[in-house]
Amino acid sequence: MSVSSEVRKAGPFLGNGTAASFPFGFKVFEADDVKVVQADAGGVETTLTPGVDYSVTLNPEQESAPGGSVVLNIPLPIGERLAITSSMANLQPITLTNQGGFYPEIINAGLDRLTILVQQIAEQIGRAIKVNISSSQDPAELVNSLFASADQAASNAATAVTAANAAAGSAAAAADSERHASESAASAGQSATSAAADAASIHGSVEAAAGHAASAASSAASAAGSAEIANKKATEAAASAGSAMDSKTAAANSAAAAASSEQHAGESAASAARSENHAAESARQAAESAATANVPIDAHEAKPDPHPQYATDTELSALSQSLSDSVQGAISIAQSKVATVNGVGPDAGGNVTINLPSYSKATWVYKTTTAGNVRLDVVGNWGHGAYLIYGGSDATRYHVLFTLTKSSLMINPPSGGGFATGNMLNWGGPYEVYKLE
Structure with missing residues (x-):
């Protein structure tokens, strides 16, 4: 008799809802030596009871063909797992007496049993948390540290989930804001179109008024x-x-x-x-x-x-x-x-008081500091409309209105005298010119 393999576990097997028979290949002495553990989808393990949850069939010759099979009474559900190992008691049942019989089969069985016990321990230790042989760290401290890290990881995961939910909320709010912005932009575009139409209408009215x-x-x-x-x-x-x-x-x-x-x-x-x-x-x-x-x-x-x-x-x-x-x-x-x-008549002195039009803007277009007359060719170079000349010194300020069309210059009052020569301004500086709108 001998134990020719160090393997002491079969599986884990993943359930598909139909399979119920699962093989194992390690040597045991009896069917009761087999241990079967089932884990649900959440990883919670349950040790099954022989004769109630499953049955074991051993191969006839454990020396040349060790192992056998485990047959569940209910097929292993989808998503659940099954592991098979041995669970022999840590006992030595052989008794050798003085001048008693010395049978090789009994000696081999005892040695095989000891080997199986060692393999069971090795299988369990293989699933344990270990430190390096040269490490001074206490394994218990390592375990505590691992659990603390796990707790911290769980906390971080929860925080990450919260942050993800907040980010999703922010993304939804941003999408809503973008939608409102798009609607506002569309409304602004319509307002701009309307304003442009109004401006064109006003411009036409101003041109007509200038002609009149x-x-x-x-x-x-x-x-x-x-x-x-x-x-x-x-x-x-x-x-x-x-x-x-x-x-x-x-x-x-x-x-x-x-x-x-x-x-x-x-x-x-x-x-x-x-x-x-x-x-x-x-x-x-x-x-x-x-x-x-x-x-x-x-x-x-x-x-x-x-x-x-x-x-x-x-x-x-x-x-x-x-x-x-x-x-x-x-x-x-x-x-x-x-x-x-x-339509307004003069007073007793021959004077007429007329209200000036209300302009919303005066745009500066020209300035000269020359004291003598400055001649400017304005027809065709400046836009048509109403203009105001404002000049003179602090003691003798004056202002004169003139209008431009596409081909002529009109100084008001008409008796502008030397203020205009043909279609050219001929004015004594210093003065500034503003376009009225």
């Missing part, structure tokens, strides 16, 4: 020209009465008042050019005023006598009255031109 303002300014300029013609005719009438000095002086003063009224008319035209809300009405009234200005004033003119002779006192008095009427008519015409700029 330019027309009103042109009509006002025509009215001022008619007033100047009336003034000229009054002056000619005064010159023809060389002996009526007092009447001539009165006529000159009246003409000066008419010129002042013309200046107010020009300023009103400048205000009309900047008044977007009243531009259309101003253009209409300016046109009517221009028509009124074209009415001949021959009724007030002193017609030359084809047969000159010395004037009598009565004739001089009549001529003086005629001059006075002519000058008064010129003043009335000039005041009429002021009133037709925007």
